[in-house]
Amino acid sequence: MTDSDIYQSVFERNRQWVKERTEEDPAFFEKLAKEQHPDFLFIGCSDSRVPASAIMGVEPGAVFVHRNVANLVVNIDSNSLSAIHYAVDHLQVKHVVVCGHYGCGGIKAAMQPRDLGILNGWLREIRDVYRLHHDELDAIDDPDETLKRLTELNVREQCINVIKTAVVQRNYLDRKAPRVHGWVYDLSNGYLKDLNFPFDEMLEKVREIYRLTPDPRKDLDLSGKNPPLPAKKKKDD
């Protein structure tokens, strides 16, 4: 097959797919074109072997997807933050999933002592995860197991980064959703593993420092209705 044949074959398969879908349900595309109500936001790796809808076994319209190298949620990355904002605030998804995968090239590359050009800054996020958990990771003898555990810990830290966003905190306080979950996909057998990310506990912990929405139980009343707190005594009083 030539490169041109490979390219053209996409459109042949697409026509076949449209035909099959329309035969199953003549209104399939008409319904999808009107609106979307996905229950999930899936934040996964760009790896070609981790297609969100396929591994979740869901149809078009069920999952809003954001993918990047090594499934990162970076504080100043307007791409992932925009996807989170749109999915949580406008589409009102019920669940946000960060899904890593064993055998991730991004995780492997981050652990190599090489200058990877523009990827250095992106993959440094993974080195930061390593730094946070180096005691646990350095205690593992098998290098493959170390990478597997780093993959899981990276998912956990990215889940925490999702919780640090104001849009997730505000929505959860308002409508008790979305909940944040961490998964790992195993390329070798196709199974998804739920890492049982402790969402309630982490939300509470994260909000001790990264609280971006007011909490009437904890935050100062700045409305002027209540008397101000007594001023602290100066040292020389």
Ligand SMILES: [Zn+2]
């Ligand atoms: Zn990957």
